[in-house]
Amino acid sequence: MSGLRTVSANGSTNKNYDSVMKILLLGDSGVGKSCLLVRFVEDKFTPTFITTIGIDFKIKTVDINGKRVKLQLWDTAGQERFRTITTAYYRGAMGIVLIYDVTDERTFENIRQWFSTVNQHASEDVVMLLVGNKKDMDTRTVSYEQGEALAKELGIPFIEASAKDDTNVSEIFFTLAKLIQEKIDDGKMEGKAEKEGNVSIRGSGSSGSKSNCC
Amino acid sequence: MNSSSNGNRFGIQKLEAHDVGNVDEHPLAIVNGVSMMDSQEMIELDVARLHSGQLNGPQEENALRQILVNWVKRNGVGYKQGMHEICLVLYLENDKDVDECYKRFDNVMKWLYPLFYRDSGVNEWIKNDFSPMLRKMSPRRLYEIIVVKFQISHAVWCIRWCRLLFIRELSGPDQYLPIWYELFDIENKGKFIACVTIVMLMCIVPQLTEAQDESECLYLLLNYPKLCVPIEKVVGWAKIMYDYRAVNTIDSQHADSDADANASPLEEEILQGSNGEWYKKYKDYDVNRLRMEMRLKRRAKWRLSK
Numbered sequence: 001m002s003g004l005r006t007v008s009a010n011g012s013t014n015k016n017y018d019s020v021m022k023i024l025l026l027g028d029s030g031v032g033k034s035c036l037l038v039r040f041v042e043d044k045f046t047p048t049f050i051t052t053i054g055i056d057f058k059i060k061t062v063d064i065n066g067k068r069v070k071l072q073l074w075d076t077a078g079q080e081r082f083r084t085i086t087t088a089y090y091r092g093a094m095g096i097v098l099i100y101d102v103t104d105e106r107t108f109e110n111i112r113q114w115f116s117t118v119n120q121h122a123s124e125d126v127v128m129l130l131v132g133n134k135k136d137m138d139t140r141t142v143s144y145e146q147g148e149a150l151a152k153e154l155g156i157p158f159i160e161a162s163a164k165d166d167t168n169v170s171e172i173f174f175t176l177a178k179l180i181q182e183k184i185d186d187g188k189m190e191g192k193a194e195k196e197g198n199v200s201i202r203g204s205g206s207s208g209s210k211s212n213c214c
Numbered sequence: 215m216n217s218s219s220n221g222n223r224f225g226i227q228k229l230e231a232h233d234v235g236n237v238d239e240h241p242l243a244i245v246n247g248v249s250m251m252d253s254q255e256m257i258e259l260d261v262a263r264l265h266s267g268q269l270n271g272p273q274e275e276n277a278l279r280q281i282l283v284n285w286v287k288r289n290g291v292g293y294k295q296g297m298h299e300i301c302l303v304l305y306l307e308n309d310k311d312v313d314e315c316y317k318r319f320d321n322v323m324k325w326l327y328p329l330f331y332r333d334s335g336v337n338e339w340i341k342n343d344f345s346p347m348l349r350k351m352s353p354r355r356l357y358e359i360i361v362v363k364f365q366i367s368h369a370v371w372c373i374r375w376c377r378l379l380f381i382r383e384l385s386g387p388d389q390y391l392p393i394w395y396e397l398f399d400i401e402n403k404g405k406f407i408a409c410v411t412i413v414m415l416m417c418i419v420p421q422l423t424e425a426q427d428e429s430e431c432l433y434l435l436l437n438y439p440k441l442c443v444p445i446e447k448v449v450g451w452a453k454i455m456y457d458y459r460a461v462n463t464i465d466s467q468h469a470d471s472d473a474d475a476n477a478s479p480l481e482e483e484i485l486q487g488s489n490g491e492w493y494k495k496y497k498d499y500d501v502n503r504l505r506m507e508m509r510l511k512r513r514a515k516w517r518l519s520k
Contacts, residue, residue: 020429029295030259051260053296053382054373057436059429072429079256079295088367 017061017070019191021180022092023173026114027099028107029078032133035163036099037075040173045164052077055089062174064181071177090121094189095129095176100142102132102160108142108150115154125189127179128156131172136162253293257282260298268306278305281316285323294331296377297323303381307391325403330376339376340368343408348415351455351478356415356422358501360435364428371435375411383414383438389445396449400456409452416451416481417442417488423501424508443488451484 025033034049034056041058056075061068076089098114100107111130118128130151132142144160151158157175161168183189261279269275282301286293301319308314323331330336345368349357360366375383379397384390393410400406415422418439425431441448458480485493496504 020427029256030263048263048265050265051263051295051298053299053377055370055436057432059433070429072432077295088369091367 017068019067019184020070020072021094021177021192022072022074023095023097023176024074024076024089024093025097025099026076026118027078027131028101028104028110031078031099031101031104031107032163033078033099034075036097036131036133036161036169036172037073039163039166039169041073043166045166047164060173062177064174064177067181069177069181071173073173087121090118090123092192093122093126094180094192095127096122097129097131097172097176098156099131099133100147101134102142102147103134103137103139105141108132108146111150111154125183127176127183127189128154129172129176129179130154130156130158132158132160134162134164135160135167136165253286254283256295257286257293257298260295264298264302266302266306269302274310277310277312278302281305281312281319284316285319289323291327294377296374297331299378299381300326303387303391303394306387322398326377326379329404329407330373336369336373336376339404339408340372343404344368344372344411347405347408347455348412351412352416352419352481353478355419355481355501356412359422359425360415360431363502364425364431366428366432366435371432372411374436376407379407380410380414384441384445389441392445392449393452396453402456406452406456409455410448413448413451413455413484414438414441416484417448419485420489420492420496423496423504426505426509426512447487451480451487455480 025037027033029051032049034052035045037056037058038044038046038049041060052075054077058073058075059070060073061070063069074089074093096118098111098118100111102108115128118126130147132144132147134140147160148158157179159168159172159175161172163169180189184191257279261275261282264275264278269278278298278301282293282298300322301315304318304322305312305315308318328335329339345361348361360368380390380393384393397403397406418434421434421439422431425434482493482497485497499507
């Protein structure tokens with residue numbers, strides 16, 4: 001996508017950033033939220049992924065139309081849909097990726113519930129994007145047209161992706177970040193300068209692995 | 215083993231009297247408003263995602279599933295993600311004996327469920343146990359960094375620490391089991407878990423102080439670095455903190471007023487014991503001044519590298 005490029009993963013950059021965007025990944029358990037995130041941030045794929053408990057958190061700094069944007073990526077547990085604790089996750093979220101699995105119709109049907117949960121808890125201005133994951137699988141039960149129709153009904157953009165073969169994964173995050181940036185530029189959303197922002201970012205250790213503190 | 219001080223087993227009504235023989239085996243059974251089908255499917259999915267090299271084939275995976283399904287049915291509560299990892303540890307610890315594992319799992323869940331798996335459990339623990347103690351034990355460092363400076367909601371990061379009893383924060387059973395065994399015998403489990411959490415946070419005060427923004431701070435809390443002291447030290451300090459709290463009544467309302475004068479001696483000891491060099495250099499520094507110095511150092515280093 002033109003005008004967009006990755007600056008660094010996991011906050012391991014020495015460059016300053018211009019703004020911070022908090023993005024949440026939501027969807028039923030097993031749809032591949034963590035896999036999409038790991039593919040985007042670390043360019044890796046594990047076919048079966050350890051269950052997310054509460055949240056996982058990754059950082060990636062990207063360049064959007066000449067602006068360095070730090071993406072705070074919150075990977076949520078699929079079971080937390082109706083849980084009160086989830087409200088803390090939504091605070092300050094600027095973008096939300098709603099994810100279903102194209103091989104599992106129920107995860108697709110539940111998107112409406114996720115959408116209504118988001119509307120209850122998130123800010124009115126939040127930018128949403130619908131993603132059908134696992135498009136590489138030949139056991140698909142939800143067609144592209146069904147996904148597209150639902151996205152149209154909800155009034156949000158739609159992308160089909162595959163974390164496994166790395167199809168459209170970057171597009172998900174860049175499309176969302178670009179839409180958020182446009183909203184900020186148009187004055188329709190307040191940009192977030194992180195607390196203590198505009199400073200050099202230290203490498204926080206490679207994500208998922210332990211770094212020695214001594 | 216002590217059961218929860220709450221007379222009601224899970225803090226929810228009508229949960230005591232479920233006889234296993236009466237539970238409807240139909241997959242669509244609703245027990246106490248909990249769909250057994252949802253729980254069973256979730257258990258299937260999570261056990262399949264365990265990837266424990268110590269589970270040999272589908273038979274052992276099924277044994278683990280059965281323990282969880284039976285427990286959920288007998289107790290009429292929904293399965294919550296994370297229970298499967300606790301169950302796996304107990305299964306391995308009991309030499310894969312299904313009956314023994316079930317008993318142990320049931321015993322652990324008697325207190326762990328109301329504390330952290332029930333919907334408002336984690337929030338209540340934060341309010342009653344964790345927050346007041348954090349403020350009392352580390353008003354000028356941890357409280358200042360996490361709560362005052364970055365305003366991070368504890369619920370966001372500590373849910374995994376609590377529900378999994380440090381499984382993912384520590385590097386293996388050699389590290390988390392000593393904590394579990396201590397916990398099994400201790401009376402107030404919520405308080406002890408708060409103590410262990412705070413001790414572990416104190417061990418990474420240097421890194422937390424260096425965190426320049428909310429993202430870096432949250433990243434550290436959700437990606438706990440390798441423990442830099444033997445686990446016995448952590449347990450020992452947590453026990454001191456646990457008893458310390460028992461003899462020193464905490465009035466969190468006045469924590470601010472005595473913060474300057476009364477730096478917790480235990481915190482100083484833990485910092486010295488876990489990060490001796492750092493402590494020697496920075497013990498008298500205010501965290502904000504220290505952060506400013508770190509920031510300048512980083513900038514200088516970055517400029518030099520250009």
